[in-house]
Amino acid sequence: MLHIKCPHCGMRSQNEFSYGGDATVKRPELNKEVTDQEWDNFVYNRVSPRGKHLELWQHLSGCRQWIKVERDTASHEIFKTYKANEEIA
């Protein structure tokens, strides 16, 4: 079970969190014309990297904040966690 540092609450066990997928995906702006390809990329297409990955988790059974976690998908090492709108270094 992973040990994740919630930027709001501190170190917590994985079972307090739920996974939210790739954190680098950006939703197209409202009312903006987008091509089918752009929309598919937003809704469906994801890279599945082996190694460093910036991902979303929600501290569901804690502060309920969505956070960003920089994690190695192979080793499970967590390098850093960020608040939802924190600048990613």
Next chain:
Amino acid sequence: MAQSYRIETGGLINRNKKISFKFNGVTYFGYDGDTLASALLANGVHLVGRSFKYHRPRGFFGAGVDEPYAVVQLYRNGETEPNIKATEQELFEGLEASSVNCWPSVNFDIGAINNFLKIFLPAGFYYKTFMWPKSFWYKIYEPFIRKAAGLGVASTKHDKERYEHKYEYCDLLIAGSGPSGLASAYSAAKNGAKVILAEDKPRYGGSLLTSDVNIGNQSGKDWADGIISELKEMPNVTVKNRSQVFGYYDHNMLVMSEKVSDHLPETKKYHPNKRLWYIRAKEVLISSGSIERPIVFGNNDTPGVMLSSAAKEYLKVYGVLVGKKPLVFTNNDSGYETAIEFKKHGVDPIVLDSRSNPQSEIIDEAKNLGINIKNSYVVVAAQGYKKVKSADVATISEDKKTLGKIENINCDCICVSGFWTPTIHLASQSGNKTKFNEEIDAFVPGVSKQNETTLGAANGVFTLEETLKTSFEKGKELSKKITEKDNEVSIPNVVEKKYSKHDKFWCVPLPKGKSYKRFLDFQNDVAVSDVEIALREGYRSIEHVKRYTTLGMATDQGKTSNLNGLQLVSEIENKVVPSVGHTTFRPPYTPISIGAIVGREVGKHSKPTRKSPIHNWHEEHNAVFVDAGVWLRPRYYKRGNETLIEASKREAKNVRTNVGVCDVTTLGKIDVKGPDAAEFLNRVYTNAWLKLPVGKARYGVMLREDGIVMDDGTTTRISENHYHMTTTTAQAANVLSHLEYYLQLVWPELNVNVVSTTEQWAGAAIAGPKSRELLQKLFPKTDVSKEGLPFMGYVEGDLFGVKARIFRISFSGELAYEVNVESDNGRFMWEKIIELGEEFKIQPYGTEALSTLRIEMGHVAGSELDGRTIPYDNALEGLLSKKKDFIGKRSLQRAAFVAEDRQRIVGVVPLDKKTSIPEGSHLVKDANAPLPNKKLGHISASCWSVEHDNPFSLAILKDGKNMIGEKLFVMSPLKNKVIPVEIVSSHYVDPKGERVRS
């Protein structure tokens, strides 16, 4: 029966407490402190089971967790548990056990015929033979193999025992209480670190219990006892015996199984049977020791052949002789320790040493005691079927290839020592890159991935002096990093015997003309010849060889067999062992009860039970409950002998004719507040929300980004910046997360907050033509007339002193209202409604009637919003705003979503107006078409229409828009039903929606 193999004095057992137990129906006696294995051996019982494949007789091989043979079926306090290791099971008064994998009895086993057919049962035999004819597999081969193979029998009864889970954090977790575990725990504890010291056996001390050493002028055992009692006194230390750390997971989380009650005749009141510890440790010290490995020779599975260290443990810990004419077969000095122990207790052993001229302190001691030592000698084969009777022995050449003349030596047990294999399981599980140590011919931990350190014999260090020194230092060093204290601990003097080099020899060659089975894996009956076959057939990867031969795949997970298997593969392949590599070590290290893994989450505790504040009233009024998500809701209120159908018809009909009341507390409720709340709802819902006035409710549908309907519900504007959103019972939690996602990540600029208020409000739906009259009685001071409270209106009211929210919304399609009060007042509200509703013939109604009412009205719910449908499919396209963007809108342009013949909701009526249609049935054009019959749609919900008094269903049907009036068939292969039906509008009752607006 006399314990004829028990020595007069000695051992760590309590001879003052005699214990009776039964094995295979025979009563024996042992002592307090025995294991089942030691007690049986004390009584001279060596035959305990049959092997997995050939059903060969099996005895005891080890004395602990590594035991491959002695697994038994245990009976305790009316319960039974399979596959218990007799070497681990502590004896208690009244214990009963029996052999597994033998029929009709352990002494006469019909399956042993396999032993004579063994040329037909080599590796891969099942794969090759039972492939054809294919149809034979299910009916003939598999049932037969299942009966013939296999171990114990699982209980089919409900497990009365309780299992607990515990979460713990510590600075240092130390696995194993041998010399390295004790030393490191001691120095870490002295530095104030929070330490957990775990020992899988009942007694602490590990190898110190059986080795002849001195630490600080005490015997090793006395020193261990002293350290343990000191540690137990320290508040920062937890010391646990009978506790196996079996798994090393990510981020230094380890799991330990504590056997709380297995050593007792029955579990004490309020105690668990086992406790599973989830331990998050800053540092882990693995001091799991090592396991002796066997030397492979002919018939080396005969009862009476066992590890030399086990023979020594039975003697020193339990005072039991495993034989009275022992033969010790060794390639290193450890065998001599066992021989010396025998000699000290008046038994004359013979030592066969594969080495030509070994010299060491301990060998000199053995010689001085007059022990018969034969150098350059090996055991070629054990003789005897159910017990060793003699051994064929021979000299062996220096290159270990050629045997001399075979002689026969009379003996009743063969104690084998092929040197030591470090127990690296936990280190390997942690991700440690293990490396091969040529010095000891075994793998040891290499580069750590997590905060883990392996010490002592587990790290391939076999001298006590070095083990203690490094362990004291490591415990101090690691704790200092955490506590920043640096307390000196003096390292005691050690007196131990020096060992000479072991012989790199592990398998005795077959003598000419003999075909003895030489076993590698004793539990799965994998012999040298099986591995040879696998390699001959082209299996190269050790992982493939393992799976093809099942080497190391039994319940002992190859603790005594893996390394010898690797040696064999490397020898045949002409590779060095490190390049063959070892198979992956995976948790658990040793089998763990399913009960312990599940813990308390069984039966009704497998999920939380949520009850509405009106629950007790429902119970008092004969409600029959149903699980709705995590909630319990009344399904119907039973009167007399009514069936579900009868009751739900009565309740639904009463709503259509008079008035009914339904507990809707379970609906998800979310408060949406803030100056941008309207804008937020406008983006979340598909329809327009900016112009909704205060005091009005609106029905809304929300989508996922992929265009699929996520949820629906009504949301009411309570005040300027405050909305009250409702969700379906099932989706409440998901919708909240969904809203939080958009507010926190996508549109953080919106000034809105959301919070769940589901449990803050109790809700009652009052529905039926007389509901307004009732409402007026409930709220005499409030204008609830058609004009005062129009459809989709909202007012606040005073319910006899209780503040209430009144919404004019309807799920049943009738004139209806929903009243909410704070949860604590829920029952008061409910009883008032029932009391004042009496004159209008009010009846409470449950979820079954609720479904009936919504189905015949064509209102969609969870069975239509099933994660596969878009708004059009549910006839909700009228709610899609063309003027604004919303979540998921862009996806609705996808080709499949705008197809002409897109699926759509319809009504379904059986032509005979009598036959009920099973939910989940498929709709087809022709019931007699050949399979696979093309599916046109499926039945999503069914009811008995109380308005029309005939069955009615909703279906999602391909090209549903153009199918009204068509005749189709409903097919339910599960219920074996074919029903001719007509497709009608999904709005079966009041299609214009006049009633809700009346």
